[in-house]
């Protein structure tokens with residue numbers, strides 16, 4: 001039976017009880033409107049931990065002015081049914097007041113990892129993410145927390161945050177779940193018209209183009225990024241407004257000059273009024289052409 005909890009103190013007690021029974025705790029934070037990507041995190045958590053806690057919280061502090069906080073899809077009841085069917089024991093659905101009270105002053109600054117890419121396009125976003133994740137981890141105190149590679153920069157920020165602040169929580173990154181045609185699953189895909197959804201494939205196809213160029217022997221990061229921009233522009237001429245397309249280091253997220261070890265291709269942009277992000281791993285072929 002799944003138990004829905006909305007207060008921080010009840011969540012602490014419920015987890016403390018599980019711990020007294022000797023159970024390990026897995027945590028999957030989400031903003032709800034759940035899809036198979038979220039479910040894959042839950043499955044990973046169920047495999048590795050005795051009980052799984054999922055949070056559903058559309059965190060206001062990680063949205064900027066004019067972003068989609070108000071229209072972000074919310075369907076908590078359906079989400080809880082879905083989580084119950086997947087074997088989640090505890091679902092945490094705090095209100096913004098419960099999470100932040102009225103006088104919170106302290107925030108968590110993730111530093112240089114947040115300066116580029118999403119952080120540049122969405123000022124303040126990662127302070128909001130780092131702060132809410134720190135709060136969740138200190139309320140739930142899981143053994144392991146599960147995050148999707150879909151939000152690659154977020155995953156990098158959270159890994160460093162748990163390390164640098166000695167939170168004592170293991171962070172597990174889980175692979176991106178995609179639709180059959182390659183589009184990465186996202187709660188925001190619900191905003192796309194059929195035509196926009198088609199244009200949105202420009203993102204995953206641009207990543208494919210980078211992977212393909214690398215396989216053919218191109219190792220210069222900037223040239224691979226140009227291949228991504230060209231592929232995106234030709235797939236959806238005029239329909240995708242790119243924010244960035246880049247090849248970056250797995251941990252620092254700084255641009256990579258030459259891909260001589262595994263790196264990450266990252267891309268983001270807007271289709272109509274919907275902002276989408278995607279990324280993929282880039283592994284240089286061994287013994288191939290220089």
Ligand code: AMP
Pocket residue numbers: 029030031032036037038040041146147148149150151174175176177178184185186187
């Ligand atoms: P969100 O509800 O969008 O904040 O996402 C909650 C968690 O699910 C984050 O760790 C995301 O990275 C992860 N996630 C979202 N979409 C996907 C996906 N398509 N594949 C894997 N993980 C995902």
